[in-house]
Amino acid sequence: MIEQQIIGESRTNCILSGDLGHPPGLRYDRAIRVEDPTLLRLTANGLHVSTGRQVFHSMEIINVGCPRCGAEQLWNRVEESVDEWDSGGSGIRTCGSCGAECALNDWQWDAPWGFGWLGFTFWNWLRSPGSSLPRSPNCWDIGWQCRAARSDARMSA
Numbered sequence: 001m002i003e004q005q006i007i008g009e010s011r012t013n014c015i016l017s018g019d020l021g022h023p024p025g026l027r028y029d030r031a032i033r034v035e036d037p038t039l040l041r042l043t044a045n046g047l048h049v050s051t052g053r054q055v056f057h058s059m060e061i062i063n064v065g066c067p068r069c070g071a072e073q074l075w076n077r078v079e080e081s082v083d084e085w086d087s088g089g090s091g092i093r094t095c096g097s098c099g100a101e102c103a104l105n106d107w108q109w110d111a112p113w114g115f116g117w118l119g120f121t122f123w124n125w126l127r128s129p130g131s132s133l134p135r136s137p138n139c140w141d142i143g144w145q146c147r148a149a150r151s152d153a154r155m156s157a
C-alpha cells in the first residue's frame with residue numbers, strides 16, 4: 001500500500017488511539033473506489049495496522065447463523081465463544097440446531113466480525129456514498145482469508 005501510494009510511509013498521529021498510523025497517500029482513492037477530498041482534512045484519517053490475537057467487530061447488534069442449517073445462534077453462547085477465543089482458546093462451538101462444529105470465522109455474521117492476528121483499521125475512509133474497500137484488492141492480496149468488519153466509527157479488514 002505504501003508502494004502504490006495508498007498510504008504514506010511515515011507513521012503519524014492520524015488515528016484515535018495511543019498508537020500511530022499511516023496517513024492517506026496521494027492515491028488513497030485506489031483503495032476506496034470513490035474519492036473523498038474531505039478525508040485528507042480530518043484528524044483521524046489514517047490506517048492502523050494491528051497484530052496479535054484480536055476481535056475485529058462492527059460495534060453493532062448482530063445475529064449469528066449456522067453456515068450449514070442457517071439457524072440463528074443464541075447470543076450468550078456466541079459471546080462465550082468470543083470471550084474464550086479472545087483469552088487464547090479455540091472458540092469452537094456446535095450449532096444448537098444441527099450440531100455443526102464451527103470456529104468463530106465459520107459462522108454467518110450479519111454484520112461481519114473477524115477473529116485473527118492481523119488487522120487494518122481505516123479511520124473514516126468509507127464516509128462517502130458508494131465508497132467501499134475492494135473485496136480482494138491487489139494492494140493486500142496476501143493469500144489469507146480476509147474479512148471486513150465495518151462500523152460507523154471505523155473499518156477493519
Ligand SMILES: [Zn+2]
Pocket residue numbers: 066067068069070071095096097098099100
Ligand atoms: Zn446448524
